[in-house]
Amino acid sequence: MHVPLLDLTAQYAKIKEAVLAQVNEVLDPQRCIGGPKVEGLEKEIASMSDCAFAAGMSSGTDALLNSLMSLEIGDGDEVITTPFTFFATVGSIWRVGAKPVFVDIDPKTYNIDPSLIEAAVTAKTKAIMPVHLYGQMADMDPIMAVAEAHGLAVIEDAAQSITSTYKGRKAGSIGTCGCFSFFPSKNLGGIGDGGMIVTNDEKLHHRLMIMRNHGMEPKYYHKYVGGNFRLDPINAAALLAKLPHLNDWSGARRQNAAYYNDKFKDSAVQTPYISPDCETIYNQYVIRVPRRDEVVAHLQANNIGCDIYYPVPMHLQECFVSLGHKKGDFPESEKAAGAVMALPVYPELTDEMKDFVAETILSFLG
Secondary structure, three states, X not given: OOEOOOOHHHHHHHHXXXXXXXXXXXXXXXOXXXXXXXXXXXXXHXXXXXXXXXXXXXXXXXXXXXXXXXXOOOOOXXXXXXXXXXXXXXXXXXXXXXXXXXXXXXXXXXXXXXXXXXXXXXXXXXXXXXXXHHHOOOOHHHHHHHHHHHOOEEEEEOOOOOOOEEOOEEOOOOOOEXXXXXXXXXXXXXXXXXXXXXXXXXXXXXXXXXXXXXXXXXXXXXXXXXXXXXXXXXXXXXXXXXXXXXXXXHHHHHHHXXXXXXXXXXXXXXXXXXXXXXXXXXXXXXXXXXXXXXXXXXXXXXXXXXXXXXXXXXXXXHHHHXXXXXXXXXXXXXXXXXXXEEEOXXXXXXXXXXXXXXXXXXXXXX
């Protein structure tokens, strides 16, 4: 049996006609920059995120970058974040000239440990960038308390957590702004790179919209140096076709996760811990296992897709060597990097496929 980590062809087969119909509404009138599809998607994402405003972006990475730029964070500033994340989180901070200041993770949720943030704040700190990893939101109340005490912005890296909740509040709605990714592998994945920023701050939203179009307002007049961060309307059209299915897809992922949890009960496999304050969307189903690399190799040898999110924490990446970090600086992040792995959890999995995945792991671990 072959079980891929993700099977987008199975998803597309069910919605192909709806996607093509939406895309043709861009192609037929040739509204290929901006237009009603981008505006429609912005309205829908803002509403489903319990936010007043949304701004489509060219990628989740550019959403983070534009947020930092629009908040005027740059040279000499510091942004507190986690070292256990995808590169875009830290790369965006670096690209605006600010210094990423790392805080270790909670070993249960893999999200930033709020109890460590206060000690990392300095006179140069301008923002906190928590990451809602694997589809589960970070513990936002204590994060917001620190931010409010020190007058800091909070940029939620919600790339993996669209519609996730924390104490009933939606991802992206708690901080100064929230950034989503529509990379094809996400729960709401596009047909290319894409992203979105949501916020309840009208002034910030206006700046974000200007900055995504070269800092231009009106046409050919530039008060700011922005970038080309515009969301492609063809991608927005495809996302509009997918949007009605998002809650069902995320629900199916939760059901698949529960199926795995039952299979791995009382075994050497550590299943995901989900805080009672949170509802996750399981962008990834991540387990922790002994002899992780051997387990990965065994699954691959049996035609089962899996991946490691993420094998090298950001403080140990070669490009950030000038920050002066070394092994042991953030032990929980380093332990997680050596033990976690993701299993297939996409909605179209059958029980037979999940059984095959689970039994292949359990038989190998004995």
